[in-house]
Amino acid sequence: MQEQMERRRFLGLSKYTDDGLCPPYSIGKYEFSEACTGCGDCISVCPEKILRISERSRLAVVDFGKGSCSFCGACVDACKEGALVKTGKAPWAMKAVISSNCLSYQKIACRACADFCEMRAIRFHPGLGGQQTPDLDSEVCTGCGACLVACPNGSIEMREVKLQEEVL
Ligand code: SF4
Numbered sequence: 001m002q003e004q005m006e007r008r009r010f011l012g013l014s015k016y017t018d019d020g021l022c023p024p025y026s027i028g029k030y031e032f033s034e035a036c037t038g039c040g041d042c043i044s045v046c047p048e049k050i051l052r053i054s055e056r057s058r059l060a061v062v063d064f065g066k067g068s069c070s071f072c073g074a075c076v077d078a079c080k081e082g083a084l085v086k087t088g089k090a091p092w093a094m095k096a097v098i099s100s101n102c103l104s105y106q107k108i109a110c111r112a113c114a115d116f117c118e119m120r121a122i123r124f125h126p127g128l129g130g131q132q133t134p135d136l137d138s139e140v141c142t143g144c145g146a147c148l149v150a151c152p153n154g155s156i157e158m159r160e161v162k163l164q165e166e167v168l
């Protein structure tokens with residue numbers, strides 16, 4: 001199975017396309033693309049309604065446009081293909097990243113992201129010119145997406161971020 005996946009990956013035959021984020025608890029980007037059949041079982045049980053089938057890849061993907069992830073694990077329990085598995089580690093490597101078009105950098109008062117972050121991963125501190133600017137602690141961020149949903153300016157995206165301790 002592993003050898004087959006490696007070969008498909010080498011030949012560019014993997015179903016994986018960069019079309020949306022793999023769901024939390026995915027067994028790995030490429031491994032997930034091989035295991036997920038697009039049956040939709042995870043989608044129907046997700047209480048937050050943030051999963052959908054990608055039209056391009058026909059795989060389950062996360063859509064933060066509808067809400068954030070509570071990491072309830074219902075999708076894992078529903079997946080019969082073993083594409084989503086709890087390992088005891090963090091559900092995924094996704095972290096929120098604030099872009100330079102954030103309203104606070106334009107001296108517009110906004111703290112919506114911090115207000116919606118249950119982990120309190122976003123703090124504001126005085127920046128150049130005295131305006132308050134956000135500082136996001138990736139060590140604390142779980143990648144739940146609540147800040148992305150709350151941001152009125154589309155200034156937050158989710159990225160796979162390797163923390164220092166994972167790189168070492
Ligand atoms: S962990 Fe829960 S909220 Fe998150 S995608 Fe799975 S079912 Fe939805």
Ligand code: SF4
Nearest residue numbers: 117141142144145147
């Ligand atoms: S993704 Fe979730 S935990 Fe991370 S900063 Fe945003 S709201 Fe906080």
Ligand code: SF4
Nearest residue numbers: 102103110112113151
């Ligand atoms: S909610 Fe968006 S625009 Fe507002 S401070 Fe946070 S990142 Fe900036």
